[in-house]
Amino acid sequence: MAAVREDSQPTMQVDFEQSSDxxxxxxAVDRLLAPGTPTEETREAVEALAAAASSMxxxxxxxxxxxxxxxxxxxxxxxxxxxRPFGYDHDDPLGRNLDNKLLATYLRTREGxxxxxxxxxxxxxxxxxxxxxxxxxxxxxFVKFRDETGQIVNLETTSGALPARDEWIAGQMGVTDEAIxxxxxxxxxxxxxxxxxxxxxxxxxAMAERRYSDVHxxxxxLLEINPVFVEALLATGSAWWGIIQTEFVEKYxxxxxxxxxxxxxLQHAYRQNAAAFERAEALGWREPQPE
Numbered sequence: 001m002a003a004v005r006e007d008s009q010p011t012m013q014v015d016f017e018q019s020s021d022x023x024x025x026x027x028a029v030d031r032l033l034a035p036g037t038p039t040e041e042t043r044e045a046v047e048a049l050a051a052a053a054s055s056m057x058x059x060x061x062x063x064x065x066x067x068x069x070x071x072x073x074x075x076x077x078x079x080x081x082x083x084r085p086f087g088y089d090h091d092d093p094l095g096r097n098l099d100n101k102l103l104a105t106y107l108r109t110r111e112g113x114x115x116x117x118x119x120x121x122x123x124x125x126x127x128x129x130x131x132x133x134x135x136x137x138x139x140x141x142f143v144k145f146r147d148e149t150g151q152i153v154n155l156e157t158t159s160g161a162l163p164a165r166d167e168w169i170a171g172q173m174g175v176t177d178e179a180i181x182x183x184x185x186x187x188x189x190x191x192x193x194x195x196x197x198x199x200x201x202x203x204x205x206a207m208a209e210r211r212y213s214d215v216h217x218x219x220x221x222l223l224e225i226n227p228v229f230v231e232a233l234l235a236t237g238s239a240w241w242g243i244i245q246t247e248f249v250e251k252y253x254x255x256x257x258x259x260x261x262x263x264x265x266l267q268h269a270y271r272q273n274a275a276a277f278e279r280a281e282a283l284g285w286r287e288p289q290p291e
Contacts, residue, residue, distance in 0.1 A: 016225065019195035022123045024159050030102050042104045046120070049073050050127035052080035057128065062148035066128040070121060070269055071161045086110045089112035094139060094252070098208065101201050117157040134194040136231070137185050139287060144188050152188055154278060178284030181275045184230040185284075192217050196225045196232075203235045210246060215239035225232050237276025240269045 009174045019025060023046055057069035077083045100109075100175035103112045106116040118134060118141045125132040131146040135154070142164070143155040156164040166186050169175065179185045189197070199222060206214035216239055219232040228234075249264050252258045258266060 002163050002245070003166050010232045016192060016195055018037075019192040022119070022191075022194065023200065025195045025198050026123065028101055029202060030104065031200060031204055033098065034102055034104075036124045037102055037104045038267070042107060045107050045156075046123060053124055054128055056080070063130045063145060064147045064153075066130050067125060067145060067147075067155070067161070070128065072125045073124070074121065075160050084110050086117070086120075087114055088111060093158070098201060098205055110200055113157050114140045114142075114285065115201065120227060121155065121157045121161055122194065127145075133189045133191070134197045135185075135187055135189055135195060137169055137175055138285075141171060142169070174286065174288070176284040176286060179230075180284070182228055183279075189226070191281075193226045196222045196229060200229075200231060207235060207238065207242070210242060212239040212242045212246075215242075228283055230280050230283060231251070233276055233280050233283075234285070237273045240273035240276065244273065246268045 003087050009028050014029065023043065029037050029044060030042075031039060051071040053066070053069040056072060057066045072078070073080045077085045086106070087110060089100060089109070091111075092100050093113055095113035095115050098109075098216075098245045099105055100113055103116065106120060112120070122132050122134055124143060125143070133144050135142055139245065140207060142153050143157055143161070144154065147153055151270045154164045154166065154169060155161045156169075166180070170180065175187070178291045184222075184274070185243070187193075199218070203215055203219050204281075206212075206218065215235055219235045219239070222229050222232040242265065247264070248255075248258060266267045
């Protein structure tokens, strides 16, 4: 995938042909987020954790035993993690600091969020041959895997990777029935759709840096992979709002001063902003209510 700045210089490239390998996708994304990230050291650390979990479970173990081994390797202190188990970062649980979503950061600090924690768990489970995917709820990512009976099981990795029923997640996260029916939340994703979730942090970085053209290009490519990826859809709407603010509101405090030749772009931006949020609501997304 490639995203382009307004000056037409390529800024992001992720090869989704690697989507079946979550680790390769995550490392590629992290290199774009932070070019100096220690890619090979990170890969080696992940491979060591996977080897420890594989040894613990045994090659012929059923999926549920392999998942239990990954759970132990990550969350229980032992030689497999140098007596430093991985836990939840209560100071930044949503990963507002994008550096905290880097795999290298999580491996170093052992404190993760609702993005880094499920991604690392899914990477390790995949390394052990488990049929595993990511899934989403509002502002949240979790793991799904297929057990030896063929049943899909949810794992809440921010809480010890314990099983969680769809109904519980929907109730906790305010997921509507329409959202489930339309596949925007609680979906069992394909490998490519899971890779798109991993890549979404690129959209967040572009938004934080007010690179709205990049937001649109990357989000639209993620929507090509998953047309109901609601976070990417909302990002396109928010980027149009950012364009309204930076190109018009900030430059022309008095709307009467907006040049006539720019007014069609302003109206287009308003329409696109509204359309994105209307589409999300039609799919079952609801704007979170303040607590």
